[in-house]
Amino acid sequence: MIAPRLLGLALTASVWAGTAAAEKFPSRPIQLIVPFTAGNVVDINARAFAEVFRSEIGGTVVVVNRDGAAGMIAMGAVANAAPDGHTLFFGPNGQLTLQPHLRKSLPYKVEQIAPICLTFESPFAIAVRPDSPHKTFADLVEAGRKNPGKVSYGLSGIGSVPHLLFHMVAVRAKTEFNAVAYKNYSLLAPDILEGRIDFGVMAFGSFQSPPMKLLAVLREKRHPRYKDVPTSTELGFPAESGAFGGLYAPAATPKPILAQLEAACERTFKAASVQKMLDDTGAGTEYEGSAGFARRLAADSANKAEAVRLLDLKVQ
Amino acid sequence: MEQVFDGLLLGAGVALQPTNLLYCFLGVLLGTLVGVLPGIGPVPTIALLLPVTYGLPPSTALITAAGIYYGAQYGGSTTSILCNLPGEASSLITCIDGHGMARKGEAGAALAIAAVGSFVAGTAATVAIAFVGPPLAKVASAFSAADYFSLILLGLIGSVVLARGSVVKAIAMIVLGALFGMVGADPTSVQERLTFGIPALQDGIGFVPIAMGLFGIAEIMVNIERATGRTMLGATIGRLWPSREHWRRSWRAILRGSGIGTVLGVLPGGGAVLASFAAYLAEKRVSRTPERFGTGAVEGVAAPESANNAAAQSSFIPLLTLGIPANPVMALMLAILLIQNIVPGPALVTTRPDVFWGVIASMWVGNLMLLVLNLPLIGLWVRLLGVPYRYLFPAILVFCCIGAYSTGGNVSEIWIMLAFAAFGYALLKLKFEPAPMLLGYVLAPLMEEHFRRALGLSHGDFSVFVTSPISAVFLALCAALIAALAWPAWRRRRETAFRE
Amino acid sequence: MARNRTDLFGGLLLLAIAAVGFLFLAPLPFGSAARPDAAFLPTIVCALLGALGLLVTLRGGLGLPDAIERIHLRPAACILGAIAVFALLLERAGLPAAVAGAVMTAAGARPGLLDWRSAAFAALLAAGCTAAFRYGLNIPFRVLP
Known part of the structure; x- marks a missing residue:
C-alpha cells in the first residue's frame, strides 16, 4: 500500500514545517468553507484535499458546507472572518469574477479576499445523446443558423457561468440558441437522452453517467480525460475561461501565514490521493500559486464583465 | 426470471458477508440516530464518511451509505410522531396523523405501524427493483417537464383534502405556502x-426552519399554555403495541402506500415527497371514515410511512439502471461509485453484478435490521414522552436550534425559525391549519420550475400540457378532483336553498 | 360589526401579506404568459392570496361568532426568547453557553420552573450537546467564548 507510506512522509514533512514556522499556526481547527452542498464535485474534491492538507499544515481541518445564494453566503463568511488563516474558502471563481458584475450589493468586497492557490478546474462540455442527428459541433451551429432560437439547450441556470461561457461561443458563431434552465442535472439527463432537448452544456462529472456523446469541450487545450473531443478554441469559437478555483483566505491574513498556507497547498495538490480525485471527477488542472491565481481571476473578471454586458443581465 | 434469481443469490452472497453485515448494521444504526435529530439528515452524514469509503470495496461502501439513508427514514418518522417535528419534506405528512395518535396516547402503536409498514414497503420495493427495475426506470425518463407540472398541480389541488376545518382557509394556506416557497x-x-x-433567504426559506417553526415549536407554545400535568402530551402513555383494530385498518394502507411509493419514488426531483403525499390523499379518499383523518387515524400513518420508505428504496432505480441520481443522497452514491471507477448505468448489471445485486440484497437485509432495531426502541421512545415537560421542551427547543443552524452553518436560519414559530402560533390562534401551507411551500417551487421549463422547451406553446398523454391524464384528474371537492358543497347549498 | 374574529383577523393578515408581496414583486421582470419571468407566478399567487384574504375577511364579518383563544404572553415570549438567546449567543459565546442560556430562558415559560433543577439540566444538556454535535458529528461549533 502506498497510502500509509505517503501519510508517513507527509507527517514528517509537517513536523519539519511546524518547527520552521516562527509562530504557532494553526492554533485551532481550520475551516474549509465550501459553497456547495455535500456530495457536489467541488465538495468531494475539498474533502480529498482536506484529508491531506491537515497533515501538511499540521492541524485539524474541517470541511464546512455553506451553500446557497450562488456561493455568496460562503464567501461573505470568509471575508468577514478573523484574518488569522483559520477560516478559508475552497471553491470556484464565480463569487469573485461574476457576481460583482451582476449585483449591486454583495455580502463581501472582492478586495477582502486573497487567492492562495488554484487547484481545480470545472470544465464544461457540449453533450448530446449518443444517437443525436447532430454528429459534430458544426452540425449544431448549422442547425442554429437555419432556425435561430429554435434549437434548445439545457444548462444549470440563466446567468450562470456555463450560460455566459456558451453565450460567448454562440455570439462568435453568429447564431442563437434557446437556453432552458435546469436546477439540477438529474432532470436534464433524461431530457437529453429522450430527445426532448437538443443538447446540454454540462459540467464535467455530470455526463459520465448516464453516458452521453461530447461534441466539444469549452476549453483552450484538449482535456486529458477526453483527448478525442475537440475544444471550442480548435473549432474557432474560443471560450476564454470557465470555472476554476482553489483555496482563498481573508486578504488581511498576515503574510507569513499566507505563505505557509500556499506552501502546504502546493504539497497537498501533488499528493497522489488528491490527484486521483481530481482526475476521477474531471477536475484536474495545472497548479497555480497565489500570483498566477490572481492573474487568472483578474482576466476572468474582465471576460465575465463583457459577457454580462452582451447578455444584458442585471439583478433587480 | 431465472437471471433475477441467480442475481439475488449472488447478491445475498455479497450482502451476507460478515463485513458487509457489520457495515450495514453500523449504517442503519448511524442513520437512525441522525434521522432522529431534526435537521441533520443522511446527506451530511454520508459526506462526512466519504473519505472512509475510499478504502472500502465498492459494494461495502454503497451498502453502508444506503444503510444510513434508510436508517434516517426510520429515525425521521420517530420525531414526526413524537414531537411533531418533520426532519425532511417526506415525513411531513406523517406528522398530521402520527402526532395525532401520540396525542391520543397511541404513540407506541403509531411507531410500530410505521416501522412494520416501512419494512413491508422496503421488501416490496426491493422485489420491484429486482424484477421490474428497468421498466420502472422508463417511467422516470418518460416524464417531461409538462408531465411533472401536471402531476404537481394535482398534488397542490389535492392538498385541499388535508383540510379539517374551513376549505376556504385551507386553500388560502396552500396559496400562502406557495408564496413562501x-x-x-x-x-x-x-x-x-x-x-x-x-442573504440567508437568497436560496429560499429552508425546509428545516419553516417546518420546525410552524410545526414543532408552535405546537410547544400552544401545549405549554394548555398543559396541566407534568408530561408533554398530558395523555396517558397507553398501550405500546398496535391493537387488532389498528392492524385491521392499516394493512391495506401499507400495501397501497408501498405500491404508490415504489412507482413515484423513481421520479427524480421530489419523488419521495409526492409519494408520501399521494399515498395519504389516496387513503383519505378511499376511506369510509375520512373525517377521522387529521385526528390520529392509523391509516394516515401507515400509508405515507410505507410510501416514503418504498420511494427511498426505488429512488435507487434510476441510479442503478440509468445512471441518473434522483436526489442528493443518490448523487453521493454516484460519487462513491465514480471514486471506485464504477460508472453506473444500463451496463452495471453485467459489468459489476456483485455491486448491483449486492446493493439490492442489502436493502432487504438493512430493512430487516431496522425492524429488529426499531421495535425494541419503541418502548424507550414512548417512555421519553413520560419525561417531565420541564426537561423535554427546552431540550426539543435546543435540538431544533442546533438542527436549523447545522443545515447551512448560518445563525440566520435560527432567526427564520423563530419568525415562523411566532407566525405558526398566530396561525393556530386564528384557526388556520399549517399542514396545507407547508405542502404549498414544498410543491409550488417545483411546479414553477417545471412550468417554466415546459414553456421554454415548447417555445411558449401551452398545448404541451394537453398533447403529452401523461400530462393530459393528470390534468383530467385535476378536473375530476375539483369537481369531486366542489360537488358536496354545491349540493348542500342547493338543498338548504330549497328548504328555505 | 365583525362577529367571527378569527376569520376577520386571519383575512386581514392574508391581505397584508399579499400587499407586501405585490409591493416587493413590482420592480421585477414579469415576462409574458408564453415566456414567464421571475415575477410572473409569484404575482399571480399574490393576487390569489389577496382574493382569498378578502373572502376570509368578509366571512369574518358575516359568519358565526368566534372569539380568538386567549394569547398567553409569558410562555410565548419565553419560548421565542429562548430561540433568540440561542441565536445571539451561539457565535459569540459558543455552543455550551447558548444551550444553557436557551434552557434557562425557556424555563421562565411557566412559573416555578426556574430553580436549581433547571440550572442542573441546562449544564447537563450543554455538556451533552457539545460532546455529541461538536465532537461526535464534527459540526464546527465554537465551544468557548
Missing part, C-alpha cells in the same frame, strides 16, 4: 424575489 432566487435565473436583502 417562491421566496429566494428565481429557479431559472439570477433574479431575487422577496428576499428583503437577507
